[in-house]
Amino acid sequence: MSAKAVILRLLGDLALKQAVVTSIEYFGSHFVWIQVQGTREQAASYQPGDKIQLLLPMDEVRTYTPIGWDADGQTSLLVYVRGGSPASQWAEQVRIGDPLRFLGPERSLPLPEGPLSMIGDETSIAVAAAYQLARPESVACAFESDVDLSAVTKKLGLRPAMVLPREVGLGHCVDLAQWARERHHASGARVGLTGGPTLLKTLRGKLREAQVPVKTRAYWAPGKTGLD
Numbered sequence: 001m002s003a004k005a006v007i008l009r010l011l012g013d014l015a016l017k018q019a020v021v022t023s024i025e026y027f028g029s030h031f032v033w034i035q036v037q038g039t040r041e042q043a044a045s046y047q048p049g050d051k052i053q054l055l056l057p058m059d060e061v062r063t064y065t066p067i068g069w070d071a072d073g074q075t076s077l078l079v080y081v082r083g084g085s086p087a088s089q090w091a092e093q094v095r096i097g098d099p100l101r102f103l104g105p106e107r108s109l110p111l112p113e114g115p116l117s118m119i120g121d122e123t124s125i126a127v128a129a130a131y132q133l134a135r136p137e138s139v140a141c142a143f144e145s146d147v148d149l150s151a152v153t154k155k156l157g158l159r160p161a162m163v164l165p166r167e168v169g170l171g172h173c174v175d176l177a178q179w180a181r182e183r184h185h186a187s188g189a190r191v192g193l194t195g196g197p198t199l200l201k202t203l204r205g206k207l208r209e210a211q212v213p214v215k216t217r218a219y220w221a222p223g224k225t226g227l228d
């Protein structure tokens, strides 16, 4: 139980918004795609790149990225399940009809108009999908991952330019940087970079060296919980 969760629970409806789970789809053992019915008011304040902070039933708060939010109040979340953690446990047990209580939508990774190269890991598929939905012609994506992303990216309409396994020496960051640099030279694409700290630090350095504009947001970090 986290202090933030306890405060949010005490504040209740004064702070938290509410929605309902309407559909759940599993992609292997690693991803759960959760469709959610919220309200028109929630949709009205949404922009791609936004986050919500979910109050989980076990009194923990975790951050997720809504993929679109249509005028009728429908959105969806893609949860990466690593097993054993509070969010994994919740995503494996969530059922249609369950209420969701959350803060947001709040700005997290606003990116300027124009072509984008979205780079990240398993936690970044949703933000890439959110931008792709908003700007179908101008978004491309690439990921580092050791799990199979093909089914889930296909379902969300993403066609990653590359999915590279994590390497100890981070050689894959050279390939990701080169891809982003080529896209930047060809179309002016800026980079939205999200995920864990090692990818962020290494790739941000390489992109800055290559003078490719990049905006980063850490989505998780070893030993920390509930980053937002």
Ligand SMILES: Cc1cc2nc3c(=O)[nH]c(=O)nc-3n(C[C@H](O)[C@H](O)[C@H](O)COP(=O)(O)OP(=O)(O)OC[C@H]3O[C@@H](n4cnc5c(N)ncnc54)[C@H](O)[C@@H]3O)c2cc1C
Binding pocket: 051, 062, 063, 064, 065, 066, 078, 079, 080, 081, 082, 085, 086, 087, 088, 108, 122, 123, 124, 126, 127, 196, 217, 218, 219, 220, 221, 222, 223, 224, 225, 226, 227, 228
């Ligand atoms: C703005 C924002 C948007 C996000 N959007 C999404 C999203 O749409 N989908 C999604 O799946 N995640 C997303 N995340 C990441 C997600 O909030 C974290 O991975 C979160 O820690 C998961 O909670 P947990 O209960 O599984 O693990 P926690 O209990 O929070 O973490 C326990 C430990 O596990 C490790 N850990 C946490 N996450 C990872 C990981 N991904 N890979 C390896 N080790 C990890 C860390 O060492 C951490 O200390 C987002 C994060 C932020 C900040």
